[in-house]
Amino acid sequence: MQTSSVLSSEGKLKLIIFDCDGVLVDSETICCQVSAEEARLAGMEAPEEKAVEQFSGMALSLIQQKIEKQTGKNLGHDWISKMQKRFIEAMEDHLEPVDGVYDMLKRVEKLSVPVRVGSNSSALEMDLKFKKLNMTPYFQDRIHSAQDxxxxxxxxxxxxxxxxxxGVKPENCIVLEDSDTGARAAVNAGMMCVLLRAPGLPVPDWPGLKVIHHLSEFSDLIENTINIQKE
Structure with a gap:
């Protein structure tokens, strides 16, 4: 299991991989609320105030499976494409950047560490989000969709x-995540995971996991890592 060696002076950081929703783009709440609304329409108990708790970090295919399992209903083969359209419509009016994201991206860019995005969102959704929030230049042709x-x-x-x-090994990567689902994926990939989480919220007790509370801490972490690995 990967530990925090990539952050040490003996390690070698070669790639930063960002999750999208909740890390770069503040669309997690919007998408979870839309998912909860659809779940209620299907007959599932999904209170709006628990939408993030129930659906955070989940791909649409897994959300569909969850709703169908709990309601016994078949949502249909085109449910995912319909939901993607609903997400895009909702984000047209309510999309916001995560606090501190632009400063963080500028600082990381100056350190010349390659970056990529790995998300449960579709490539179409990510393109829309990044264009709307002027983040496309940071991630042009460097996005990966687990959904797709x-x-x-x-x-x-x-x-x-x-x-x-x-062209790098997993042990040379750091992943920035905000959900347990995404953090589990990073740890399973053998990568160091930094988990962005509000103070006071529970954190999984997994090896290879470091917790921060604001994106400015991530910038500091990367800068310090690069500096000690240059020595």
Whole structure:
């Protein structure tokens, strides 16, 4: 199991992989609320105030399975495509950047560490989000969709694919995540995971996991790592 060696002076950081929702783009709440609304329509108990708790970090295929299992209803083969359209419509009016994201991205860019994105969102959704929030230049042709791969997190495939396309080993990667589902995928991929989580919220007791509370801490972490690995 991967530990925090990539952060040490003996390690070698070669790639940063960002999750999208909840890390770069504040769309997690919107998508979870839309998912909860659809779940209620199908007859599942899904209070709006527990939407994030129930659906955070889940790919649409897994959300569909969850709703169908709990309600006994077949949502249909086109449910995912319909939901993707609903997400896009909702994000047109309510999309916001995560606090501190632009400063973090600028600082990381100056350190010349390659970056990629690995998300349970579709590539279409990510393109829309990044264009709307002016983040496209940071991630042009460097996004990976677990949804489009058919291997949603917590499967590690999307992170392994990102590392492979960059030509680096998993042990040389750091993943920035906000959900337990995504963090599990990173740890399963053999990568160091930094978990962005509000103070006071529970954190999984997994090896290879480091917790921060604000994106500015991530910038500091990467800068310090690069500096000690140059010595």
């Amino acid at each position: 791969m058919g291997k949603p997190k917590p499967a590690p495939d999307v992170y392994i694919k990102a590392a492979s396309d960059e």
